[in-house]
Amino acid sequence: MKFFLDSANVEKIKNAVGLGLCDGVTTNPTIIMKEGKEQKSVILEIAKIMKGPLSVEGIGETAEQMVKDGEEFAKWAPNAVVKIPMTAEGLKAVRILEKKGIKTNVTLVFSASQALLAAKAGASFVSPFVGRLDDIGQDGMKVVEDIAQIYRNYGFKTEIIVASVRSTAHVERAAKCGAHIATIPPKVFEEMFRHQLTDRGIARFLEDYKKAKK
Numbered sequence: 105m106k107f108f109l110d111s112a113n114v115e116k117i118k119n120a121v122g123l124g125l126c127d128g129v130t131t132n133p134t135i136i137m138k139e140g141k142e143q144k145s146v147i148l149e150i151a152k153i154m155k156g157p158l159s160v161e162g163i164g165e166t167a168e169q170m171v172k173d174g175e176e177f178a179k180w181a182p183n184a185v186v187k188i189p190m191t192a193e194g195l196k197a198v199r200i201l202e203k204k205g206i207k208t209n210v211t212l213v214f215s216a217s218q219a220l221l222a223a224k225a226g227a228s229f230v231s232p233f234v235g236r237l238d239d240i241g242q243d244g245m246k247v248v249e250d251i252a253q254i255y256r257n258y259g260f261k262t263e264i265i266v267a268s269v270r271s272t273a274h275v276e277r278a279a280k281c282g283a284h285i286a287t288i289p290p291k292v293f294e295e296m297f298r299h300q301l302t303d304r305g306i307a308r309f310l311e312d313y314k315k316a317k318k
């Protein structure tokens with residue numbers, strides 16, 4: 105299973121890359137806005153430190169505009185993956201970009217039917233947003249489980265990126281159903297390391313080491 109960082113924070117990405125645990129990065133306009141930097145400069149910075157797939161999102165609404173944006177992103181970084189919204193125009197753009205050798209990530213996916221369409225269009229990645237589904241009272245991970253089963257049934261090559269991750273439980277369920285990738289916010293990534301019994305165990309061993317006969 106691959107871990108992507110869902111962030112444009114260069115320091116956090118550097119840290120995860122340094123740990124050898126960051127296989128890619130996903131960004132979107134909201135994530136970029138939070139860093140207070142201009143999109144191109146932050147993408148160039150990330151591309152310098154992280155060689156895996158780097159998802160970049162434009163705001164084009166027509167296939168033509170999305171293709172144009174995608175070609176531009178590919179010039180910024182050889183590892184750029186173009187995020188394409190799950191619309192009919194978006195899927196047109198997916199076909200064109202993938203034919204040109206530019207990878208796409210179909211984003212804002214909320215159902216297995218949408219994921220099926222994205223795979224048939226030839227997308228390299230598909231991003232079901234599990235947290236946002238949970239927010240409206242649905243079980244986001246159930247959608248991922250359905251997508252994983254459908255892709256397995258037909259041998260689709262499209263990789264599932266579990267997105268809108270809010271908890272370590274999301275990552276665990278993603279791994280359990282065989283999703284290829286989870287894109288994880290830094291806060292959840294940090295939580296994955298921790299368990300209160302690990303902390304207590306370390307403290308206890310340290311105390312006993314000090315008490316032991318030297």
Ligand code: E4P
Binds near residue numbers: 211231236287
């Ligand atoms: C994924 O590619 C998206 O950037 C992200 O996971 C969206 O998450 P959110 O619902 O927390 O905004």
